Amino acid sequence: MDRTSVLTRAVALAAIGAITLAGCTSNSSDGAPASPAASSSAAARGVAAQVATLLAEAKDAFDNPTRTSTAGNTDKTVDNMAVVEQKLLEASALAPYRADLLFSAASARIAQKNVPGAVELYRKVLTFAPDDDDAHTYLAAWNRFLGDAAGSAAEVEQLRRVAPDRVPEVEALFAAIDGAVRTPITDVAPRIAPPATGIVVLGYALKKDGTMDAPLIQRLEKTLDVARALPAAPIVVTGGVEQAGRTEGALMKNWLVERGVDAARITDENFARTTVENALYSSYVLATKRVEHAIVVSSASHVRRGAVDLMLAARENLPATFTVSSVAAVDKPLAELATPSTDELRSIYRDALSTIGLWSYRSAPLLQR
Structure with missing residues (x-):
């Protein structure tokens, strides 16, 4: 998958709800019982509206100007990111096929320093999209961060199968991180x-x-x-x-x-x-x-x-x-x-993944590389 496909896919998925709303008409006004098709359309409109509301609430929390700041890192507060995670997971429960919601929620977990929780969500994506190259890429990187070299290597091998063009990027990411850590x-x-x-x-x-x-x-x-x-x-x-x-x-x-x-x-x-x-x-x-x-x-x-x-x-x-x-x-x-702290290394991995083209938040209107 090329680098633009991630954002394209996210925006396309986000548009599904809007298309559904635009394409549906109201039930007949003569008092007749609603047809199964009309009932289904009404339900879809309701789900789309709920998801849109949850995403708007997630974006509001994400955009909250309150920050924690040091010379090494400026971040959104854990409390705000917990709200972002909650809203995204609620939206995912309503639209379980939308992998973008899980990817975005995983990024919110990483912002809260919960990398194992993020790994859990990437694996959840693979339960219904086993060839998703972004999920395999994230797992290759975050397993490596967690010290699971075998798990990381296994995900790189999966990438060789499903997205061989991604492998050199992942290898370059690992080399860049290792070089920076090694250099005084x-x-x-x-x-x-x-x-x-x-x-x-x-x-x-x-x-x-x-x-x-x-x-x-x-x-x-x-x-x-x-x-x-x-x-x-x-x-x-x-x-x-x-x-x-x-x-x-x-x-x-x-x-x-x-x-x-x-x-x-x-x-x-x-x-x-x-x-x-x-x-x-x-x-x-x-x-x-x-x-x-x-x-x-x-x-x-x-x-x-x-x-x-x-x-x-x-x-x-x-x-x-x-x-x-x-x-x-x-x-x-x-x-x-001299040795990066866990927090610094987590920030390095997070940013490196974004730099090679994986959008951290990909659920419109919540979009950030």
């Missing part, structure tokens, strides 16, 4: 770099008044070190979550220019809302600059995830020889971060 985090700006090197600076949520928070300023201070060490390197500053009419990308560029960095070096990317989108959009900017190596700058507890996402995003539009390294703004002692 450094906060030292390089004095030399490969030819055609670019710098990618990951944004951080602005304060409600539209000013930059401390983690973002720390990332920019580190970027200034790297930019001065590599004066020919183009720079991408990425972040598009608006607060008080301002975006991270624009403020980041202004900050660097005010401190002497040539504005012509800097591309401000003002659309990305997540680390995944930071990577996807930045990779295309790097392509326009013909960059062959990128240095990712972010907080130490975030930089591995950003590097993995960019490495995977680059498979779409940059040379096969493209490489990624990183420089960290220290938010925690580097010795403490």
Whole structure:
């Protein structure tokens, strides 16, 4: 299945309820008993309306602005994601053939740190769609995260059977994660770099008044070190979550220019809302600059995830020889971060799967890569 098919399938499934409603007419008004067909249509309309209501409620909870935030991760609250999960599972009970609802509910469980619960839902998809390539992909990845190497390998073999084109993507995902975990985090700006090197600076949520928070300023201070060490390197500053009419990308560029960095070096990317989108959009900017190596700058507890996402995003539009390294703004002692925590590793796997094209939430109107 190609990358666009996931979203296409989700939207098509979501449209079924609307088509049903549009195509049905009311029962005869002469008082005659409803025909079996009319009764069936009325029942379908009722189910469609209930599912639509549940999905709207799930989206409301998902869009709640309350967040938990650290330099390494900004997430929706567990309470809100529990509501999202509940509404999606209630909708799934009404429309049990809709795998998109189970995939979305599984993502809500992962957001609540319940990976075994998510695995349970992926397996449920396989009970009625045994060749679903996304379910096998998720199981290959999350079994590996849980330490079940044999279970992961078995799912990769299933992919060789049902979706052989997906296997190289999964193998690249595993290689990118392993490489990031294996590579020590450094906060030292390089004095030399490969030819055609670019710098990618990951944004951080602005304060409600539209000013930059401390983690973002720390990332920019580190970027200034790297930019001065590599004066020919183009720079991408990425972040598009608006607060008080301002975006991270624009403020980041202004900050660097005010401190002497040539504005012509800097591309401000003002659309990305997540680390995944930071990577996807930045990779295309790097392509326009013909960059062959990128240095990712972010907080130490975030930089591995950003590097993995960019490495995977680059498979779409940059040379096969493209490489990624990183420089960290220290938010925690580097010795403490030498081995990724379970929470960090879970976030890395989650984002990596989204970056290769698997939409986390695929039940319209709740859609997010």
